[in-house]
Amino acid sequence: MSPSRSIVELGDLVQSNTRSIHDLLNSASIPQPSLALGAPEQPLVYLGAIEECRAVLLEALDELRALVLGPRSYIFNTSIIAPSCLATFHSLYKFRIAQHVPLDHEISYAELGERCGLLEVDVRRIVRSAVALRIFEEDTIGFVRHNASSAVLSTKLGHDAVGFATDEYGRAATRYSESLERFPGSEKPGESPCAIANGTIGDSNAFTLIADDEPRVSRLANAMSFMTTVPETSMDHLLENVPWSPARGRNHGCPEIVVDVGGSRGTLMEALLRKYANIRKGIVQDLPEVTLRNTTEPKPEDLADKLVYQEYDFFTDQVVKDADVYIFRTIVHDWPDSYAVKILRNQIPALKPGAMILINDICMQPGTEKSKLASLGKCSYDLMVKMGLNAKERTEDEWRQLLASADERFKIQSIICPPCAVHSIIEIVWKG
Numbered sequence: 374m375s376p377s378r379s380i381v382e383l384g385d386l387v388q389s390n391t392r393s394i395h396d397l398l399n400s401a402s403i404p405q406p407s408l409a410l411g412a413p414e415q416p417l418v419y420l421g422a423i424e425e426c427r428a429v430l431l432e433a434l435d436e437l438r439a440l441v442l443g444p445r446s447y448i449f450n451t452s453i454i455a456p457s458c459l460a461t462f463h464s465l466y467k468f469r470i471a472q473h474v475p476l477d478h479e480i481s482y483a484e485l486g487e488r489c490g491l492l493e494v495d496v497r498r499i500v501r502s503a504v505a506l507r508i509f510e511e512d513t514i515g516f517v518r519h520n521a522s523s524a525v526l527s528t529k530l531g532h533d534a535v536g537f538a539t540d541e542y543g544r545a546a547t548r549y550s551e552s553l554e555r556f557p558g559s560e561k562p563g564e565s566p567c568a569i570a571n572g573t574i575g576d577s578n579a580f581t582l583i584a585d586d587e588p589r590v591s592r593l594a595n596a597m598s599f600m601t602t603v604p605e606t607s608m609d610h611l612l613e614n615v616p617w618s619p620a621r622g623r624n625h626g627c628p629e630i631v632v633d634v635g636g637s638r639g640t641l642m643e644a645l646l647r648k649y650a651n652i653r654k655g656i657v658q659d660l661p662e663v664t665l666r667n668t669t670e671p672k673p674e675d676l677a678d679k680l681v682y683q684e685y686d687f688f689t690d691q692v693v694k695d696a697d698v699y700i701f702r703t704i705v706h707d708w709p710d711s712y713a714v715k716i717l718r719n720q721i722p723a724l725k726p727g728a729m730i731l732i733n734d735i736c737m738q739p740g741t742e743k744s745k746l747a748s749l750g751k752c753s754y755d756l757m758v759k760m761g762l763n764a765k766e767r768t769e770d771e772w773r774q775l776l777a778s779a780d781e782r783f784k785i786q787s788i789i790c791p792p793c794a795v796h797s798i799i800e801i802v803w804k805g
């Protein structure tokens with residue numbers, strides 16, 4: 374991480390990298406960034422040179438802002454504004470405000486209030502707070518219209534992602550410190566801030582406690598799908614860097630049977646099957662309530678013969694024997710060590726020698742993170758999994774220890790983190 378830099382140094386970095394990004398986008402025929410409604414979408418993953426400039430630029434902007442604000446304003450702007458942001462986002466979600474704003478024209482606060490079932494004064498206050506966060510525009514005083522950010526909120530997946538974060542984790546965040554006092558060092562999901570917030574202290578976990586609540590199950594699955602479309606957490610990083618991809622030098626042949634354990638809606642599997650046509654079968658495993666929802670909707674026509682949804686609880690023995698690859702994308706990080714070890718050991722009875730386990734999760738790099746922004750992103754996930762299930766994000770050493778304690782025959786072949794991705798790809802081969 375770079376030491377503190379002067380505002381002139383940072384300003385120069387901002388200028389030079391902004392210019393470079395502008396020119397690189399032009400030469401790659403990628404439209405310039407814009408928050409205007411209907412502006413062409415930016416790629417989820419840019420070419421390497423653009424990604425590098427973006428990372429330097431974003432970090433410089435962030436540091437410059439902190440310096441220019443100064444310590445008092447900086448603390449005010451980061452902490453005191455946090456609850457207002459939570460109130461804003463949660464209300465946007467709760468009253469479906471973005472979905473009630475027409476996509477093609479502005480609407481008065483009075484009419485928007487009626488559509489949302491809110492007083493004009495209340496809807497105006499929430500929306501103006503959002504406008505200040507660059508979500509929506511108020512060109513005509515008293516009227517609101519969408520911009521590109523608010524349009525994301527009006528989509529089902531964007532709406533549910535904000536709902537999941539603010540509704541489930543907003544409540545848990547306020548119980549975080551209480552959980553540390555009541556259950557110091559706990560590694561039990563049933564003693565997590567989430568369990569305290571839901572009044573379910575005991576044996577439940579964040580998944581079992583919502584199992585009978587279809588809207589919450591569906592919201593979680595939609596939030597996960599949304600995250601696959603956010604640049605930092607996009608599934609494209611994994612798709613492009615699976616061990617059998619051209620980007621990895623094709624060190625491996627393409628697998629025939631791939632299982633996505635805890636694969637939620639199957640968004641990743643669909644993309645894998647489309648990108649790697651030699652995968653003969655892709656099995657998406659998840660809890661019964663998630664699988665039920667998947668199977669009530671028609672499969673994508675082009676994948677009907679290859680895509681399978683299957684109920685499977687990863688706290689029991691793996692039911693698909695002899696697959697080539699078992700993927701765990703953002704699964705193991707949800708679980709404290711003793712649970713994670715069980716999940717891994719439960720795969721063993723099904724594994725043929727040479728079978729691959731691919732874990733796609735964060736590797737924390739305390740002290741050596743590329744930037745404070747990268748660190749902030751990972752620390753946020755670390756706090757989220759602690760809130761959700763008393764789990765943690767792991768360092769590379771902790772991953773190695775976890776796998777070794779699950780079974781010495783799990784051999785880590787490689788750990789890579791694609792540039793600008795939050796999640797690393799841990800390739801493990803079963804040497805049994």
Ligand SMILES: C[S@@+](CC[C@H](N)C(=O)[O-])C[C@H]1O[C@@H](n2cnc3c(N)ncnc32)[C@H](O)[C@@H]1O
Nearest residue numbers: 580597635636637659660685686687688702703
């Ligand atoms: C954080 S989400 C990750 C979803 C997906 N892999 C992704 O990256 O978008 C965790 C997933 O694990 C599933 N899950 C939780 N407990 C499970 C269990 N005991 N057995 C199987 N799946 C489980 C949840 O239903 C959810 O889909």
